[in-house]
Amino acid sequence: MSFQKTITLSNGAPLAQIGLGTWLSKEKEVENAVEIAIRNGYRHIDCALIYQNQHEVGAALKKVIPDVVKREEVFITSKLWNHSHHPEDVEKELDQTLAELGLDYLDLYLVHWPVSFPPGQLFTRHAEKQEMVIDDNGPSLVETWKAMIKLPKTGKVKAIGVSNFSIAHIKGIAEATGVWPAANQIERHPLNPQFELLEFCKEHNVHITSYSPLGNNIIGVKKLVDYPEVKAIADRLGCTNAQVLIAWGAYDGCSVIPKSVQEDRIKSNFQQVKLSKEDYDIITALGKDNHLRFNLPFRYCTASDPKWDVNIFDEEDEKNATHQVKIV
Numbered sequence: 001m002s003f004q005k006t007i008t009l010s011n012g013a014p015l016a017q018i019g020l021g022t023w024l025s026k027e028k029e030v031e032n033a034v035e036i037a038i039r040n041g042y043r044h045i046d047c048a049l050i051y052q053n054q055h056e057v058g059a060a061l062k063k064v065i066p067d068v069v070k071r072e073e074v075f076i077t078s079k080l081w082n083h084s085h086h087p088e089d090v091e092k093e094l095d096q097t098l099a100e101l102g103l104d105y106l107d108l109y110l111v112h113w114p115v116s117f118p119p120g121q122l123f124t125r126h127a128e129k130q131e132m133v134i135d136d137n138g139p140s141l142v143e144t145w146k147a148m149i150k151l152p153k154t155g156k157v158k159a160i161g162v163s164n165f166s167i168a169h170i171k172g173i174a175e176a177t178g179v180w181p182a183a184n185q186i187e188r189h190p191l192n193p194q195f196e197l198l199e200f201c202k203e204h205n206v207h208i209t210s211y212s213p214l215g216n217n218i219i220g221v222k223k224l225v226d227y228p229e230v231k232a233i234a235d236r237l238g239c240t241n242a243q244v245l246i247a248w249g250a251y252d253g254c255s256v257i258p259k260s261v262q263e264d265r266i267k268s269n270f271q272q273v274k275l276s277k278e279d280y281d282i283i284t285a286l287g288k289d290n291h292l293r294f295n296l297p298f299r300y301c302t303a304s305d306p307k308w309d310v311n312i313f314d315e316e317d318e319k320n321a322t323h324q325v326k327i328v
């Protein structure tokens, strides 16, 4: 049975705990997915310029606003991509995102990653390595954050936050400006629980949104939804395996944004179930000797920042990583 918890952010805005992710949703799929989601009760949609599908999300929003929901009833998040970290590019990219989504404002705008790419290059890899081309002359996180801080006054965003930021990154921008992010969106599932970061963010009223809650398996290992321990709990509770993982993600008060383009999954992922402490502990234990991060920050920043949990799949790339995050 769904209970659809709502969380209050530091700016007072209500955020529905379960939202819809839109990354890797193929062309023509995401428009349908967002429409289905809103028609079935979702009020929180996660977007980003780099997903290159915001125009389709926008087309879906056009179909449901205002006929199904009022604009102010849907919480829309988007993210500043790495190639727009220069202060003069920040509002320009926000304008592009608003145009793609067909909106006047966002509820939350995040700095997508703590790393700057050369302006004008969405995504460029070094020819012979997996590593991204980094703008070593790019702005520091603090410089970009100062440009973000100006945005709420324009009326184009209600709140600002970050994504994939470590404790050191958040401390750095907050101490330099006195402005704490409203949220930090991070990869979070039983194999990458990030408890220390979670605790730090709680202390400072920085809301955590957990992405890849089903352990989006882009590196081809066994899927979290297929773990027998997850299935055993799902069978006992009479819910889906994915619902167990989403409930694990929500247990500590985080919002959770599972992505699906399949109608039955979009609907069932939204039906929140509650885990007992015992079941929560069983799922947490899956990550005890099995640490895994699916989204790979070492390709952007050196793992010498001790707050990045690096897993065995990262080691080779970690050795090759040369970039240091410039915080201040």
Ligand SMILES: NC(=O)c1ccc[n+]([C@@H]2O[C@H](COP(=O)([O-])OP(=O)(O)OC[C@H]3O[C@@H](n4cnc5c(N)ncnc54)[C@H](OP(=O)(O)O)[C@@H]3O)[C@@H](O)[C@H]2O)c1
Binding pocket: 020, 021, 022, 023, 024, 046, 047, 112, 163, 164, 185, 186, 210, 211, 212, 213, 214, 215, 216, 217, 225, 240, 242, 243, 257, 258, 259, 260, 261, 262, 265, 266, 268, 269, 295
């Ligand atoms: N801030 C960041 O850097 C960042 C990074 C990654 C993701 N995100 C956000 O977080 C969202 C969610 O993360 P994610 O997309 O990486 O991974 P995810 O939501 O953990 O997993 C998505 C995968 O699980 C499948 N799936 C969905 N529901 C399922 C179910 N009930 N049973 C079995 N499989 C199911 C989906 O396939 P179908 O679509 O076929 O159902 C898809 O392959 C993203 O879409 C994006 O909005 C943010």
